[in-house]
Amino acid sequence: MSLFIVKEAERCLQCKKPMCMEGCPAHTNIPQVVQAFKENRLLEAGETLFENNPLSLVCSIVCDHEAQCTGHCVLGKKGSPIIFYEIERFISDSYLDRLKKKGVAENNGKQVAVIGAGPSGMTVAIILAKHGYNVTIFYDNDKIGGMLQYGIPDFRLNKQILERYKNVMQQMGIRFRPNTAIGESITIENLKRDGYASIFVGTGVWRPKMLGIEGETLANVHYGISYLGNPSVYQLGNNVAIIGMGNVAMDVARTALRHGSEHVTLYARSKRIAASENEVEFTRLDGAEFVFGRAIEKITQSGPVFRVAKFDENDNVTGYEEELEQVEADSVIIAVSQAPKNKLILTTEGLEGNDRGLLVIDENCMTTCEGVFSAGDVVHGSNTVVAAIHEAKKAAAGMMKYMEG
Numbered sequence: 001m002s003l004f005i006v007k008e009a010e011r012c013l014q015c016k017k018p019m020c021m022e023g024c025p026a027h028t029n030i031p032q033v034v035q036a037f038k039e040n041r042l043l044e045a046g047e048t049l050f051e052n053n054p055l056s057l058v059c060s061i062v063c064d065h066e067a068q069c070t071g072h073c074v075l076g077k078k079g080s081p082i083i084f085y086e087i088e089r090f091i092s093d094s095y096l097d098r099l100k101k102k103g104v105a106e107n108n109g110k111q112v113a114v115i116g117a118g119p120s121g122m123t124v125a126i127i128l129a130k131h132g133y134n135v136t137i138f139y140d141n142d143k144i145g146g147m148l149q150y151g152i153p154d155f156r157l158n159k160q161i162l163e164r165y166k167n168v169m170q171q172m173g174i175r176f177r178p179n180t181a182i183g184e185s186i187t188i189e190n191l192k193r194d195g196y197a198s199i200f201v202g203t204g205v206w207r208p209k210m211l212g213i214e215g216e217t218l219a220n221v222h223y224g225i226s227y228l229g230n231p232s233v234y235q236l237g238n239n240v241a242i243i244g245m246g247n248v249a250m251d252v253a254r255t256a257l258r259h260g261s262e263h264v265t266l267y268a269r270s271k272r273i274a275a276s277e278n279e280v281e282f283t284r285l286d287g288a289e290f291v292f293g294r295a296i297e298k299i300t301q302s303g304p305v306f307r308v309a310k311f312d313e314n315d316n317v318t319g320y321e322e323e324l325e326q327v328e329a330d331s332v333i334i335a336v337s338q339a340p341k342n343k344l345i346l347t348t349e350g351l352e353g354n355d356r357g358l359l360v361i362d363e364n365c366m367t368t369c370e371g372v373f374s375a376g377d378v379v380h381g382s383n384t385v386v387a388a389i390h391e392a393k394k395a396a397a398g399m400m401k402y403m404e405g
């Protein structure tokens with residue numbers, strides 16, 4: 001952390017119509033936070049951030065700032081935009097452990113179950129606990145954070161932050177049931193039986209999408225999302241081929257390079273990269289290579305086999321070469337998106353998903369099952385942390401309206 005944040009705060013123009021705020025999916029009141037920070041009112045700045053976005057510390061680290069706050073700063077039109085996320089990070093980091101029970105309403109005796117401890121579940125739990133509800137979070141892993149814990153690599157997000165969140169949440173009265181998958185032994189019906197007045201489902205998308213090709217079950221093939229959960233248990237070898245060029249593929253490549261693989265290559269069918277510019281640049285800087293115009297046909301013990309695309313002058317794929325290309329690789333990692341698991345839909349009467357298995361919700365974020373609400377990736381598909389938080393705030397409001405009504 002450098003003192004340049006003080007200079008950054010001084011540069012803020014305090015715009016009447018702050019574009020930075022519009023660019024932030026959580027609509028953080030950036031001018032107000034910067035002003036409080038400049039005037040040494042750090043707790044006030046921290047409270048403003050936390051009330052609007054309980055995971056502001058996480059967002060200050062993992063959001064795509066160039067596309068959001070920083071990218072919308074008017075100063076960026078002719079010069080350097082304000083690096084607000086570093087100011088936000090400093091304030092949120094300093095504020096988080098001082099939160100404690102501050103601002104928690106008197107207990108109202110109502111019980112709420114939150115299924116999933118990712119950004120959406122954490123947000124709902126914090127908001128409802130602050131309003132006096134007894135919140136229990138159920139999650140099928142041993143640590144909280146969801147994809148923050150098991151997807152985003154350590155070198156991008158220090159996992160100690162999530163432990164600090166857990167402490168704060170415990171102090172707010174939130175109870176935790178780790179290693180408890182709902183939809184296996186315990187069902188949503190059981191939760192209703194045991195008196196939970198409302199239930200939130202924030203279970204995300206944890207089922208890797210399969211390619212449906214020959215060789216996908218071989219020992220040298222893995223799924224990106226499974227690999228990121230615990231990279232140190234994999235022996236990938238020196239040459240790694242990654243199928244896909246989305247954000248998850250970038251994290252897989254950078255992690256593999258940090259775990260000793262020397263040649264890591266990402267393959268895409270077209271010339272389009274789905275990942276954000278920043279992630280691509282960091283991946284390049286880490287030493288990964290990018291190969292375009294390769295459509296995966298099958299995987300053998302020697303590596304992936306591709307059809308090689310032909311392009312027109314606009315870089316559109318027009319067809320494929322006749323001969324297949326066998327690429328030598330010790331391991332192949334498939335990173336072509338995720339879908340939700342279907343445990344909850346299969347075990348809960350009336351809970352409906354769409355054709356992609358994503359939960360259907362109404363304008364109050366209530367699912368097709370009375371009293372059961374949802375938000376985050378399990379509703380919208382793979383998205384971002386800040387989007388999950390924004391939607392979870394709406395769900396928490398919907399749940400309170402339901403329970404009070």
Ligand SMILES: Cc1cc2nc3c(=O)[nH]c(=O)nc-3n(C[C@H](O)[C@H](O)[C@H](O)COP(=O)(O)OP(=O)(O)OC[C@H]3O[C@@H](n4cnc5c(N)ncnc54)[C@H](O)[C@@H]3O)c2cc1C
Pocket residue numbers: 062063064115116117118119120121138139140141144145146147148151152153180181182183202203204205206225228247248251341343344375376377378382383384385386388
């Ligand atoms: C590798 C990777 C990198 C990413 N990088 C970024 C990034 O840099 N910036 C960004 O903004 N976004 C990033 N994302 C996306 C972001 O992490 C997700 O959009 C966000 O975590 C979604 O939050 P969520 O609460 O909906 O679900 P999740 O974070 O997926 O959390 C789901 C929770 O539900 C639990 N669960 C699932 N099923 C059950 C069940 N049946 N019973 C009990 N518990 C269950 C899980 O254990 C978990 O705790 C990344 C995603 C991945 C995969």
